[in-house]
Amino acid sequence: MISKKRHLMLWGTAGLRYGSDAELPGTARIVLADAAHLAAVRAAGLVGPHTVVFVPGDPDEDTGPQVVNYGGSLSEAGAEAVLDEAFYLQIQSYGLSEYMSVAGPTMIRIADESDFEVFLHDADRALATGEFPDFLTNPIIQLADLPGLGATGLADGPRQRLYVAADGTVSVSPGGSPLGRLGDPLTRLEAAFAETGVSCLGAAVPEDVRRNALADRPWLGRYLAAVDAIRAMRARGVSPVRVSGFGGRLLPSMDGVADRTDPDLPLVLWTATSAYVHSPLTGRTFAVGHSAAQTVEAFVACGSVTEAAGHVGRERVDRIIADFDGVGVLTAVAR
Template identity: 40%
Template sequence: MQGTTRLIKTWATGELGQDVLAGAGHDEAYDGSLAVVLERQQHFDAMREAGLIGADTRAFVPGATDSTDGSEGPIVLGYEGSLSDPGGDVQIGTQFFMQTQDYGTSEYLSLIGATLVRVIDETDFETFLEDADRAYLKGDLAEFATHPLVRLCDVTSLGSATPDRGPKLRLYVDAAGQISTSPGGAVLGKVGDDLETLEAEWARLNAASDTPCAVALAKVVPEQTRADALRERPWLAYYHSALAAVRDVRTRGLAELSEIHISGFGQRLDPDLEGADGSAHEARPGSPVLMWTDDQALVFDPRSEKTFQMGRPAARLAERLLVLGSVEAAAQGDEANLLKVEAFFQRAGVQLCVT
């Protein structure tokens, strides 16, 4: 069962995280699509014959007998329930349980285990935007969205900086044999089509949009509505990074949500930066997130998924570098210490400055 949680998160979110890479041992040099969910067991053989389920695939197949050694083919895990319809429980294999939920009612969730939260219609999408706006303007993040057990689905279509890797990463096959990257996604083909056919349609649909991942929510949110909302919020990728940052802090038991403040979300650690234009930092894909509580400060790097703890004086300098974009712009007679902070993060592979 090792890796099941990682691969389900990958399939649901569209993000290939560092934990997945570590578990898989490779990036894109895998055979078939990495994670595939079928609604009907009868489609398995045709998907395998078409090369969509390959030796490296983890396939989730309803009612199937588990085959987990992967020595001569894909790892197959049977499941009971639904990974596409919100509001129910899913059992994968014999030991792993998961909930699925629509975004609009997730505020009222009673979490009992791992949970996937899915945007299922335009109302859900509007609620997601309202939560993002409130967080950005007031620093008030939705509790469920930062819970360690929760993952928001299809984030590549919701403004995340992570590029969607399309059919090579994940596939969903509905009961009628239609194939997409997600349950709410545009149809890319049908059972029997090969990977090249699906990728060509995926590329065609994305080329028609000026915002990332026009596929994963195409059946549930009008593309013009989605694209307009993302363009109006160039900071959405930073919002997703902030959710991941707080989730990491909560997972590690470093702080509770009510204790955490996030730079750029209605406040700054350094009062002198209030009113400063941090738009370049917030719009930069993978930009680090600075947080603090009453007794500690932290920097989360979305690229490496690492969190760094530091004292407040150093954190204020890091914040100046992030918001103002360079040592020269941030210098206030303290250039030597700014350079030390910048050098520390550079050695850790983290870029604080925009330039």
């Protein structure tokens, strides 16, 4: 069973891979800014037997789906939300997060176009130099609205998550484009979402600005996967760590080979004394020797056995494929 905290973070990020909630009736996760709206979202058919509804203060009723009380705000940058007086979640805007101390779990939002520009600057710097933002790779930090920032393969839309503002406006997230009004059925909200495309940041960043920026940076999904991988390493006490394709390579002969953009491809990470292969598809990380990591790096970046063999030799490529095939790490690599 997914915990309340996990449901809340999935609501904020749209972090489930596609199809995860598509077959369930109603919306998987709903956050209300006003408790008085609970009856209306139920009457509109947005609440199914598996729906989790986050309601400020004390809800009018506690039957049916799981209703989770929260205090504070889940939408306002600089605010704090609390669940059951036990879990505190800070909400911060991206642009200010570099200057704020992290005292506990924090969700970072793109609150406006200025935040978006800072996010892009940080991503560009990471690609060029290998330097990732320290605050963003903290294990207790989570970036919100990932589909709007270049993440692919994540489920988003009215069946996955909804936010109902205090004035009754319905969107998939606090920074999302309005999809309708309180009382609208799920079919109408889904139709509006399909017409607007990825709209989880539409009210915070002009859509043409966002789309153009992502089109210019087809590697942003891989950047976000690298951020997740570094977070996982820091949680294990491994830091600082380098990521292949971001500011350099572990294998010197690969320096001139451009990285690929598929965010599902494995990532090679290393320190001066250790190396790792991280699978974004499974979330698993494997400790390997530098030689094995270099072989994975060559195979993933080149995308073919023949080209990779030109850097490390055919025998090493064949051996690393055989070693990792059993755990599914290289399944995303075309051969």
